[in-house]
Amino acid sequence: MHTDDDAVARRVLGPGPLTPVRQLFLDTDWSATAIGPPASWPASLQAAVSTAMNTGFGMLVMAGPELVMVYNDAYAPLMGELHPAMGRPLPEVWADEWPLLAPMVAAVQDEQVANYFVDFPLLSSRNGFPEQTWFTYSYSPLLDPDLGVVGVLDTVTETTDRVLAARRLGLAQALGQVSTTRHPDLDRAAAAVVEVLAAHRDDLPFAALHLLGDVADPGGPLRSVAVHGVDSADPGPAAQGWLRASLGGAPVEVHPLAGTGWAGVHASDGAGGGAVQGAVVLPLTPPGRGSPIGALALGLSPHLRHDDAYRTFWELVASQVAGILGDTLAHLAEQAAAAASRSMAEVLQRSLLTEPAAPDHLEVVVRYRPAVTEVEVGGDWYDAFRCPDGSTWLVVGDVAGHDQAAAATMGQVRNLLRGIAWSTQTSPAQALATLDTAIAGLGVGTLTSVVAARIEQDPELAGSGVRRLRWSNAGHPPPVLLHADGGAQPLTAPVDLILGADPGAGRRDHEVELRPGDGVLLYTDGLVERRDGDLDAGQDWLVAELAGRGDAPVARLCDDLLSRVEAHAEDDIALLALRAHPEDRPVPVTPR
The missing domain is CATH 3.60.40.10 (PPM-type phosphatase domain)
Structure with missing residues (x-):
């Protein structure tokens, strides 16, 4: 960058500390981009970029007809692996998402009126796979004194974590409702649990619940009790091995589904469709019991990151399911004890x-x-x-x-x-x-x-x-x-x-x-x-x-x-x- 251009770029950037993204702005050869060096930018564009670079909100300036990207520190994390892309045209960087975004940008350019979206869903390839994401954002036109459009300002915050947390809270609440019901036996408790899981396929495309034939015998055979999203109750030898290993305390890991009876499951259309590639198997140990009474296999969405929040969610689901089954076992034990006590008391009463x-x-x-x-x-x-x-x-x-x-x-x-x-x-x-x-x-x-x-x-x-x-x-x-x-x-x-x-x-x-x-x-x-x-x-x-x-x-x-x-x-x-x-x-x- 020439000395004059560098001086203008620093003036546009403002006096703040040189963070990685602000340094990237200075290091970019703007003269090689479609919008040229900062000294050639219209004053309204310089002002918009200066505002973006000096705010804590995520901002992206799409400059010129080519929509060249100028973005700040808060916007960079939203890009995932697409960052860095300073000075590149947005349609090139967000190529997979562009067919959905293009009409929105064009409407702002043509009508010169801002738009606003809350929790807008976007299937994004920013991390190398089609990921479910959500954003709240507004596209605003950047106008010169003659009311010509010199760019579009995107003010954005990602709401993916909040949307997923609310969605998963809904599942937790639904399982909580199941826990308030008295179930006549373990099989019907398991069926009630899986029925709830089936209504939340965006997070968990399939579920398979297996219980020990005799819950008091940890080494006994497992039986399939309730499933959703899979065609067969028999998962095949490999998956049977994962189920058995989970009872023995094996670490929870993501298992590939190829070659198992769980292969071929697809994510829900609402979550983007596509084949489910992996599953986790978690032991079901009710509170107060020293060993598992079964195992729960959960299919994983191909459109969600396997991050700590997702892992915590799996574990919470398994914990709630184990609690429901434990409550059912306790209820059955109470019924048996009450029946024995009542039978003895009724004999006494009727004898009188x-x-x-x-x-x-x-x-x-x-x-x-x-x-x-x-x-x-x-x-x-x-x-x-x-x-x-x-x-x-x-x-x-x-x-x-x-x-x-x-x-x-x-x-x-x-x-x-x-x-x-x-x-x-x-x-x-x-x-x-x-x-x-x-x-x-x-x-x-x-x-x-x-x-x-x-x-x-x-x-x-x-x-x-x-x-x-x-x-x-x-x-x-x-x-x-x-x-x-x-x-x-x-x-x-x-x-x-x-x-x-x-x-x-x-x-x-x-x-x-x-x-x-x-x-x-x-x-x-x-x-x-x-x-x-x-x-x-x-x-x-x-x-x-x-x-x-x-x-x-x-x-x-x-x-x-x-x-x-x-x-x-x-x-x-x-x-x-x-x-x-x-x-x-x-x-x-x-x-x-």
Whole structure:
């Protein structure tokens, strides 16, 4: 460069330090370029170049009709291996990208109006392969005083890292959603994972998830559980070797796919298409386990750099997948333990729920349904027995808790009440008061709700076929009277304090006549309890269900009620229904 040209070039460059790109600007023989030495440049072009060279933003000046490149330090990294290209025509340097960029540059030159693009996708060959990149930029016309275009200014920032991070965050969030779901087995958990991966082929063109046949045997055979993007579940001997090596702690590396069952996969059209050349295989070790339970093969996009961010992404995906599978294993173990515990507790509970007494012309039907959403049984019970004085007792109660201790306590409370009623032949209120005192004295120490009812018939009532239902309620849902004419009426007499709260609390008896054909339904709160409603609403529902059906066979009523709540009941349910049949005719034969 001549001395005069050098002086002008330094003036255009400005006083800043000589960075590599600024030095390149000075070393370039501009007189050999299409735009000539800086001294010949229009003032507007000199000013634009000076601005570009003295800003921290990426700037490229495309000078003259040939679009000769003059760029700054912040722009150089965007070029990758295309740098250095100072003083060369842009269509020559960005040859592969030029067909896409040319119309945008021409529009700015012709219309003399700037454009602006956010996260513009560009399949760039800047690093020797077609790479997915994104840029936010603006092309602005550079005008001379006569409004002639002397060049185009490109102000640009690369957003590739941000776009990829957002895209990969979307996959992480989708896998996070999978982790919130309970899966019935490992295969369906794996299928759910791979279904999510299939929706993110721009980053991972294929996935193949293999699990040990027995997750407790690290040396056992691997089986293909779920794949996407590949035609065959069998990857071939070489890939099988990579899978097995990953279980033994082999370093994660990119494997070439030629000759494997994973060859021939193509990247998504949105990512630029093209054959997938490599894959990684990562071990799947759930948290808390000492060894992998399987391996995950992930195809790599041919349009992304295998940089630290991509590697961290692979590892994060494998970690999330391992966590989902680990959660599923833990859930299955919990289910197995709960099933064993529940089976033992149910045997205990059912052993205490004996067949009810069936006095002449009094039909008693009982039902017990364990909770479907609780992992343990509850303390619900029913009882029906006769006392020496000829009375028939009906009891339904609920001990607080859902475990084997609640079931055992239920057995104690049930048998205590039986013994009190049998030996004292007293009223329900007095029997419950005595039971409350016994619970406190014996240290049972558990809250228990109960309805105790006594069916009586003195000589005067016997002449008319009427019976008396005398009951007392300790914090329990009210019984429902079933009229012979089909009506249903809740027995909403005052409810006394639950047992176990205050042994000295007063207790009251209530009475109602049972005419021939009448009946009564006792139940625990699992029948009327709803997660999204209160007990009053549930009891209103029960009365509505029974309305017009009070004369139906009590066994059918019980079965129909249980079927109505089968889908949403969350607690144990005990039912006891009685029908007082007329004594002047045979008792009808109905299923129990």
